[in-house]
Amino acid sequence: MAPQSRPPSRMAPLGMLLGLLMAFCFTFCLSRQNQKEFALSNPEKSSTKETERTETKAEEEPDTEILEVFHPTHEWQALGPGQAVPAGSHVRLNLQTGAREVKLQYEDNFRNNLKGLKKGKRLDVNTNTYTSQDLKNALAKFKEGAEMESSKEDKARQAEVKRLFRPIEELKKDFDELNVVIETDMQIMVRLINKFNSSSSSLEEKIAALFDLEYYVHQMDNAQDLLSFGGLQVVINGLNSTEPLLKEYAAFVLGAAFSSNPRVQVEAVEGGALQKLLVVLATEHPLATKKKVLFALCSLLRHFPYAQQQFLKLGGLQVLRTLVQEKGTEVLAVRVVTLLYDLLTEKMFAEEEAELTQDMSPEKLQQYRQVHLLPGLREQGWCEITAHLLALPGHDAREKVLQTLGALLATCRDHYCQDPSLGRTLASLQAEYQALASLELQDGEDEGYFRDLLSSVESLLKELR
Known part of the structure; x- marks a missing residue:
């Protein structure tokens, strides 16, 4: 007798449903894992990054609110949050502690700067930096400006000279028209x-x-x-x-x-x-x-x-x-x-x-x-002539004669020693110039004109004794 076929079991649909459910759960779990590891946009992480970006931006942009001014000294001191430092202060980052530290670079200069800062006011800090090329360009512009200024001054000076003075050709032309001749x-x-x-x-x-x-x-x-x-x-x-x-x-x-x-x-x-x-x-x-x-x-x-x-x-x-x-x-x-x-x-x-x-x-x-x-002077009798000229009136004339007597002393010594009138004249002049030299000393003149004349007279007297 041919076998009869078994009726379909009720468990088959349930097994299929269970398999599909397990596949769905596996796919869902795998999708969640990929989202955690490879998602381009995560709501939680996006929110965290946005917060960090806001904090960084807040640090980079100068605070428009009132800042507390920090007063540095010679020693390194930690700079607290929200504190501003005067311009020119020396600032460093402590790599061990991670804190920013500040101190004065030049006391006298920054002491004056500190006087100008008042607590509660905003401090503007210029953070601009210049490269070597910027400095070269600035120097080139400075030189160019100086040359232009110098050129302007030279042109102005030349224009002033041209205004005050005229070329010789124009003057000669004008003189020719006036029938005036320029002579060397x-x-x-x-x-x-x-x-x-x-x-x-x-x-x-x-x-x-x-x-x-x-x-x-x-x-x-x-x-x-x-x-x-x-x-x-x-x-x-x-x-x-x-x-x-x-x-x-x-x-x-x-x-x-x-x-x-x-x-x-x-x-x-x-x-x-x-x-x-x-x-x-x-x-x-x-x-x-x-x-x-x-x-x-x-x-x-x-x-x-x-x-x-x-x-x-x-x-x-x-x-x-x-x-x-x-x-x-x-x-x-x-x-x-x-x-x-x-x-x-x-x-x-x-x-x-x-x-x-x-x-x-x-x-x-x-x-x-x-x-x-x-x-020749001795032969022509100039020893006697110069001795008699000492009697001339006037201090200037006597000064010249005394100088000549001194120059002739080696040649005319014998004649001077035998001339009694010369000795009397010299003695009289000595007394006169002693009185005049004393007056000079009273007036505060240590080396006056009459003192020099007195020295010449006394020198001759000493040589003739």
Whole structure:
């Protein structure tokens, strides 16, 4: 008998339902685990991150509310939350404790800054930083600005100069329109020499020409230019004029041209200026003329040993001796004594300098050694003349004579010791200058003029005893 089929069991649907439920639970649990580990957005974690972001933002942004000002000292101190520090304070992070610490960097500067801070006020802190490139750019802009400013100042200065001064071309053009001619010093001197040398010029015009010429020849270059066109010889020849005024002003020009100008001095000696000057001094002329001629002679002789040799050969000491012995020539006598003193000391200093430094040329030193001034003064009786000149009135004249007596002391000692009038004069001067020096001391002058004169007198007296 064929087997009969079993009816379906009631447990089958229940098993299937149970399997589906277990699969659903497994899938649900796996989904929950993935959400915990790999979800891009978690409500709880999102809320936590949002809170941290808010706190970080709150730390980074300066609080607009009132901050408590922390007053740092020299020691490191922990900085509490909500506290602000003065600008320039030294702040660090303690890696061990995690706390921020602060102290003063420079006490004096920040003490002044602290005075300006009051508790309860907001403190602005500049947290901007600069890179090296920023500093280079700023420096370049600074230099560029300085150059622009300097350029502006230069342009402004040039504009001011152009406003105050005009180019020479424009001035010449204006002068040409006004028929005015611009002359150089050389052209002016040529014109003045021509006027002086012209036979058609009056005496007043010639004197005016010499007076103006003296102004120009004070300059060394102009005096040398006077040689280039023969103007110096024309003035030297003016010493031969029969008009005393022309001789006076010609000597005036020569004295200015000779002064400290060796080239002109050489040309003058070769042109016969020394002989002509001595002739005027030795002949009858007004005192004013002899003053100017003596001035020219002194300018020619000083620092020019060759001219000094020629002066002695031409009998210059005799001419000067006659000049100082004339009546009414006391002013000339003082100038002559001063000239002799200058010539004596000049030779002495030249020889001493040559021995010490060896800088002087052998030729010039030899010329000085050929100037036998001291023997000539003794032979011409200048020991007696200078001793008598000490009786001149006036402290300046006495000072010059005392200096010359001291310079002649080695040569004239015997004569001075045998001259009783010189001893009496020196004693009288000693008493006079002692009284005047005492007055200077009372006025608080320890080293006065009369004290120096007294020292010179006493020094001579001591040498002559």
